[in-house]
Amino acid sequence: MPLIGTAGHVDHGKSTLVEALTGRDPDRWAEEKRRGLTIDLGFAWTTLGSAGEVSFVDVPGHERFLKNMLAGIEAIDVALFVVAADEGWMPQSEEHLAVLDLLGVDSGVVALTKTDAVDDEMIALIQMEIADRLVGTSLESAPILPVSARTGRGLDGLRAALAERAMAADHPGDRPRLWIDRAFSMAGSGTVVTGTLTEGPIRVGDEIVLFPVRKRTRVRGLQSHETTVEESAPGRRLAVNISGIERSQAVRGSMLGLPGQWDLSDRFTAVIRLARYVDTLGTKGAFQVHLGSGAHPATIKRLERDHALITVAMALPIRTGDRFILRESGRRQVVAGGVVLDPAPGRPSRAIQNALTIDPKAGRDAIATTLLEIRGVDDLARLAAHSGGGHPEGAVVTGGVAVDPERFEELRSEAERLVAEHQERHPLRPGLPLATLAIELGSTPELTGLLVEESTLLRRTGPDVTSTRHRRTLDVEAEANWARAEAKLRSGLAVPAADDLGLDRELLHRLVRDGRLVRISDDLVFLPDQIEAIRDHLAAMTSPFTVAQFRDRTGLSRKYAVPILEWADREGLTIRRGDERRLR
Numbered sequence: 001m002p003l004i005g006t007a008g009h010v011d012h013g014k015s016t017l018v019e020a021l022t023g024r025d026p027d028r029w030a031e032e033k034r035r036g037l038t039i040d041l042g043f044a045w046t047t048l049g050s051a052g053e054v055s056f057v058d059v060p061g062h063e064r065f066l067k068n069m070l071a072g073i074e075a076i077d078v079a080l081f082v083v084a085a086d087e088g089w090m091p092q093s094e095e096h097l098a099v100l101d102l103l104g105v106d107s108g109v110v111a112l113t114k115t116d117a118v119d120d121e122m123i124a125l126i127q128m129e130i131a132d133r134l135v136g137t138s139l140e141s142a143p144i145l146p147v148s149a150r151t152g153r154g155l156d157g158l159r160a161a162l163a164e165r166a167m168a169a170d171h172p173g174d175r176p177r178l179w180i181d182r183a184f185s186m187a188g189s190g191t192v193v194t195g196t197l198t199e200g201p202i203r204v205g206d207e208i209v210l211f212p213v214r215k216r217t218r219v220r221g222l223q224s225h226e227t228t229v230e231e232s233a234p235g236r237r238l239a240v241n242i243s244g245i246e247r248s249q250a251v252r253g254s255m256l257g258l259p260g261q262w263d264l265s266d267r268f269t270a271v272i273r274l275a276r277y278v279d280t281l282g283t284k285g286a287f288q289v290h291l292g293s294g295a296h297p298a299t300i301k302r303l304e305r306d307h308a309l310i311t312v313a314m315a316l317p318i319r320t321g322d323r324f325i326l327r328e329s330g331r332r333q334v335v336a337g338g339v340v341l342d343p344a345p346g347r348p349s350r351a352i353q354n355a356l357t358i359d360p361k362a363g364r365d366a367i368a369t370t371l372l373e374i375r376g377v378d379d380l381a382r383l384a385a386h387s388g389g390g391h392p393e394g395a396v397v398t399g400g401v402a403v404d405p406e407r408f409e410e411l412r413s414e415a416e417r418l419v420a421e422h423q424e425r426h427p428l429r430p431g432l433p434l435a436t437l438a439i440e441l442g443s444t445p446e447l448t449g450l451l452v453e454e455s456t457l458l459r460r461t462g463p464d465v466t467s468t469r470h471r472r473t474l475d476v477e478a479e480a481n482w483a484r485a486e487a488k489l490r491s492g493l494a495v496p497a498a499d500d501l502g503l504d505r506e507l508l509h510r511l512v513r514d515g516r517l518v519r520i521s522d523d524l525v526f527l528p529d530q531i532e533a534i535r536d537h538l539a540a541m542t543s544p545f546t547v548a549q550f551r552d553r554t555g556l557s558r559k560y561a562v563p564i565l566e567w568a569d570r571e572g573l574t575i576r577r578g579d580e581r582r583l584r
Contacts, residue, residue: 001224001236002166003056003196006077007100009092012084013113013149015042018058020149021159041071041181041526043237045225048159051166053225055196055237056080070290070325070334071181071252073099075196077169078162079108081139085146086125089133094333097137098275103323105203108136109145111162116148138277170234171234175261175389176200177317178238178493179292183250188239190222193250195293199388200258202238211255212264212316214404216244221484225289239492249302253294255317264315265344269355272326272338273309281335291316291324294374297481299325301348301542305354308338309348318343319388342371343386350374354532364390373541376407379441399446407453411441416457417446418468428478428510432466474479489527493556495535520567524560534564538573544580 005206006014019025024044044057059073077099097293100108110130115123121383127144134140145162147154178195184346206219209355221241222229232238240256255262274281281302289298289312296316301309319342326336337546342354358370368383368390380402383392397400403411418440438448452465460468488528498508498519508525510519517525537554551561565581568574573583 001053001233002051002077002169003055003057003075003235003237004078004080004571005073006059006080006167007073007096008063008082008094009084009087009090009096012082012087012090012093013194014080014082015058015081016149017080017111017113017147018042018044018056020152022056022161026444045237048163050164054162054166055201055225055513057196057237067177068262070099070295070327071293072563073289074103074179074292075198076105077166078144079105079450080162081108081110081481082113083110083126083141084114085123085126085132086114089129089149089254094126094133094277095134095275096336097139099325099337100139102273102275102325102334104138105167108139108142109158110134110139110142111158112146113149114144115153116151154191167234167359171198172425173199173234173388176202176234176258177262178202178240179294180250180254180256181293182515183247185247185250189241190243191245191247191250192239192241193254194237194258197232197236197238198234201231201233202240202256207259208242208256209259209262210242211256211257211262212249212315213249214264215245215249216259217245221429224521225263226361234365243419253281253292253296255292257317258322260381261385262317262319263344263382264317265343266313266315267309267311268318268343269303269307269309269345269351269358270324270338270359271306271341271355272336274336275334278333278335282383285331286329287335288327288329289320289324290327291322294440295327300326303352303355307341307343307352307354309351309355310338311384317385320358320371321388322419342374344382354544359477364388366390368392369394372402372404373406375404376410377401377403377447398450401444401447403447408454411443412451412455413533415441415465416467419465420459420469423467426506428506429464430510430513431461431466435463436464437465460498474522481507486527486584489525489530492562493526495524495526495530498525499523502523521563524563535573536567538583540581546575550581 004017008014012246022044025351044056048054066376084274088404111127123146128194130144145154145158145161147158176197177195180193180195182194186190204219204222206217208218220243222232223239224232224236283302284302285299287298288295297313299311303309320340320343322340324338325334328335341360341361345351345354354374364387367418368387369392371383372378372392372395383402384390392402394405394406396405415437418437419432434445434448438445441448452460457468459468481502485503488501489495512519518528518531519525541550547565548562550565551558569576572584575584
């Protein structure tokens with residue numbers, strides 16, 4: 001369903017014209033009716049011929065309420081730009097046109113209102129003035145239609161022009177989002193929020209998330225144009241009844257979206273364009289970014305050419321291609337507009353690269369691919385959130401993580417270097433643990449495992465990663481220490497404690513891993529042929545037997561007999577029952 005939005009100077013007849021077209025007064029507040037002035041957003045709807053049912057959002061024209069105007073204009077498909085014939089072009093005419101132009105709204109109609117108050121010659125002059133003002137803007141080709149809400153002049157032609165443009169409205173995408181512009185409570189229902197649904201459908205019963213508080217909720221009910229519906233396609237004005245959310249949490253500027261489809265960021269790169277009445281834009285002023293239905297304090301750092309790095313006070317659910325308006329608080333004026341490039345840039349130098357390489361008009365897969373090229377490695381879900389559902393082309397994917405092919409090669413080389421350096425420093429160790437390698441690479445275990453698998457210089461050895469170029473031999477000193485320790489062990493089964501063998505811990509572990517020693521406890525190690533002798537002693541025992549009987553059989557003290565039998569239990573050679581053991 002198309003959304004038509006008004007724009008124009010205060011008291012130029014926007015609300016009156018909407019009421020004449022729809023039969024509904026969009027001004028809903030008593031204060032608005034008392035003052036004859038639109039203060040906040042107003043809404044109406046009607047049927048426009050072959051375009052079917054359409055929505056209208058009526059925005060305030062006074063400069064004091066520009067913030068409210070910007071909250072309602074972001075989702076419109078067709079602009080209804082209003083200029084009064086008895087006043088002509090005014091300051092807010094220029095600023096509202098700048099907003100539409102900076103947001104890229106290129107479908108619209110100019111209504112020259114209050115024509116009953118002037119003669120035809122004045123109408124012709126005002127039309128010429130408006131046409132000149134539109135040159136170089138997104139509404140340059142918009143028709144300028146003289147109308148009068150009081151007499152009905154030109155209303156049929158205006159309806160036809162709006163219907164023609166409304167029929168061309170398109171709402172691509174499959175990731176629904178609804179920027180909240182109003183929230184209220186209803187007895188028996190709880191919190192209800194309103195907004196324009198864009199980019200995807202929504203249904204009663206859907207689980208949704210309120211951003212930026214990231215609170216999950218559920219759609220309890222939907223209404224569009226005071227009619228209850230079970231589901232809605234994008235483009236509709238909706239009232240959404242949500243469960244478990246306080247009205248105070250669903251403030252204007254919040255957004256509803258599906259779980260897992262959106263990511264929050266408080267820093268993004270953008271391409272910006274100045275309003276045509278602004279000569280220069282400094283970075284020292286107090287700025288507000290108007291994105292979606294919200295307004296957020298922001299700081300700006302200008303980058304190369306027309307690019308900027310923008311930081312907002314609150315993390316927002318944004319993606320590449322989102323448009324925004326930049327307003328300077330000191331000037332109380334719209335000064336620029338922009339398009340989000342990278343929703344979550346890295347270092348400042350990388351941010352410049354982001355701004356120069358991302359094409360926000362590219363398809364979502366192309367955007368995801370470019371984002372991955374810049375980031376090197378990223379979660380698939382995060383790339384999809386930032387690109388509007390894109391999947392990077394040609395990426396290496398494992399465990400929900402995507403890697404740019406060039407970055408994959410860099411990581412593989414880095415892994416090979418780290419493992420080689422580790423084994424150079426610790427030649428007696430089996431290798432670098434995979435988990436440690438993943439941490440040093442800043443990677444996941446799944447990705448690190450794939451890097452090892454794809455490398456001809458690395459191999460997995462249990463939990464460790466080793467280099468195929470590493471020679472597993474002892475140096476001269478280690479061999480000499482091992483020879484002395486082996487001689488000490490050959491003195492019988494009453495062997496010295498492991499700490500008394502003259503072997504450092506790494507060499508001892510290495511000898512155990514190589515099978516030259518068998519560890520039976522923290523304090524005792526034996527040679528393989530000694531282990532065979534122990535097995536023979538056990539085989540000769542008559543079940544059941546006690547520790548004392550085994551001690552008598554072997555001539556060993558309890559100091560050796562107990563740990564040997566506990567080792568036999570662990571190895572499955574014996575089964576202990578109380579103080580006795582049986583051979584298995």
